[in-house]
Amino acid sequence: MFVELIEVLRCPRLHEEAQLVASATRTESRHIVDGVLGCPVCGAEFTIDNGVAHFGEPARQATLDVPDADAAMRLAAFLALSDTGAFTFLCGRWTTQAAGIRRLTDAQLVLVNPPSDVQGDIAAGIIITRDAMPFAPGAAGAAALDDNTSTDLVRSTIRAVRAGGRVLGPATLALPGDVTELVCDERMWVAEKNAAPEDPTPRLVSIRKASR
Numbered sequence: 001m002f003v004e005l006i007e008v009l010r011c012p013r014l015h016e017e018a019q020l021v022a023s024a025t026r027t028e029s030r031h032i033v034d035g036v037l038g039c040p041v042c043g044a045e046f047t048i049d050n051g052v053a054h055f056g057e058p059a060r061q062a063t064l065d066v067p068d069a070d071a072a073m074r075l076a077a078f079l080a081l082s083d084t085g086a087f088t089f090l091c092g093r094w095t096t097q098a099a100g101i102r103r104l105t106d107a108q109l110v111l112v113n114p115p116s117d118v119q120g121d122i123a124a125g126i127i128i129t130r131d132a133m134p135f136a137p138g139a140a141g142a143a144a145l146d147d148n149t150s151t152d153l154v155r156s157t158i159r160a161v162r163a164g165g166r167v168l169g170p171a172t173l174a175l176p177g178d179v180t181e182l183v184c185d186e187r188m189w190v191a192e193k194n195a196a197p198e199d200p201t202p203r204l205v206s207i208r209k210a211s212r
Contacts, residue, residue, distance in 0.1 A: 001031060001032045001048055001051055001052075001053055001124075001125040001126070002030060002031055002108070002124040002125055003022075003030050003031070003032060004030075004124075005087065005108075005110070005124050005125045006020065006022045006032075006037075007019070008087070008135050008136045008139035009037065009053075009134055009135060009136075010134055010135060010136050011039035011041060011042060011044060011134065012055055012056075012129065012132035012133075012134040012156075013039065013042050013044055015041050015042055016041060017136070018039050018040055018041040018042075019040075019136075020037040020038065020039055020046070020134070021037070021038045021039075021040060022035055022036070022037055022038075022048075023035050023036045023037075023038065024048075031051065032048055032051070033048070033050060033051050034048060034049060034050065035047075035048045036048065037053060046134075051121075051125075051126060052126040052127075052128060053125065053126065053127050053128065053134075054128045055127065055128060055129040055130070055132065055134050056128070056129050056130035056131070056132075057128065057130060058113040058128065058129065058130055058148070058150075065093045065094075065096040065097070066096070067096055067097060067099060067100055068097065068100070069100050071097050071100070072097040072099075072100025072101045072103070072104065073100070073104060075094065075097055075101060075144060075168070076101050076104050076105055076107075078166065078168050078188075078190045079142040079143075079144060079166045079168060080142065080166050081101065081104075081105045081107040081142065082105065086108070086139070086140055086141030086142075086162065086165070087108045087109070087110050087124060087135075087139060087140045087141065088107050088108065088109050088110065088140060088141060088142045088143070088144075089110050089112055089133070089140050089142070089143040089144065089157060089160070089161075090109055090110070090111055090112065090114075090143075090144050091112040091113060091143070091144060091145050091146050091148075091149050091153075091157070092112070092113055092114070092115075092145075092146030092147075092148045092149060093115070093146045093148075094144040094146055094168075095111040095112070095113075095114035095115070095118045096114075096115070096118060098111060098118070098122060098123055099119070099122055102122045107141075108124040109122070109123045109124060110123060110124055110125050110126075110127060110140070111123045111125070111126045111127070112126075112127045112128075112129065112133070112157075113127070113128060113129065113148070113149075114126060129153065130150065130153070131150050131152035131153050131156070132152065132153065132156045133153060133156040133157045133159070133160045135160040136160070137159055137160060138160070138161070138162035138163070139160050139162075140157075140160050140161045140162065140165065141161070141162060141165045141166075142161065142165050142166040142167070142168075143157050143158075143160070143161050143165070143166075143167050143168070144167075144168045144169070145157060145167065145168065145169040145170075145173060146169070146170060146173070147169075147170045147172045147173050149169075149173065154169075154173070154176050155176065155177075158176050158177075158178050158179060158193065159178075161193045162193065163193050163194065163195040163196065164192060164193060164195070165192070165193045166182075166190060166191070166192060166193075167179050167190075167191045167192070167193060168188060168189070168190050168191075169188060169189055169191075170187065170188050171184065171185070171186055171187055171188055171189060175189055175191060178193065178194050179191035179192060179193055179194060180192050180194055
């Protein structure tokens with residue numbers, strides 16, 4: 001796990017937002033290979049084992065797709081991965097295309113619930129989770145969801161994508177809230193994360209009488 005990724009990790013448990021603290025037992029270059037992520041609020045601990053951060057077992061095992069250069073190119077284009085300043089989430093079967101995407105762009109990829117055969121040495125991190133994406137709001141620039149993604153994990157992933165970021169999903173996955181559809185066909189849809197609504201609460205303005 002790339003050390004810069006630690007800065008945007010958050011405890012997935014239900015309490016005030018808390019940045020996780022990493023304790024590494026084995027590192028290579030700027031990656032934590034083995035260690036523990038701890039929450040300073042609730043005391044929860046999540047292990048990093050061989051570069052994989054474990055936050056809970058997924059409900060279903062992702063399908064292993066065949067790596068395909070054309071599929072990787074389409075995925076990179078749909079997610080607008082020319083912007084390399086933010087992380088990109090690839091969920092489930094989309095993780096199979098990670099190596100092909102990295103040959104096209106320098107985008108920092110985070111592989112979420114990948115099939116066991118997927119190699120993660122080209123990714124910024126690998127996350128195993130069930131219903132919560134353990135990241136700060138707006139931490140990612142884009143996300144590719146698959147049809148094994150639970151409803152709660154979809155909602156949590158959208159929350160972690162910044163406003164204006166691209167979100168992609170298979171046609172079998174219902175278009176989530178908080179996004180606007182850009183294009184769709186019989187296989188997939190591509191959407192954009194909506195900006196947060198403005199707070200309608202009127203604000204009090206202090207008015208002081210001008211001195212004479």
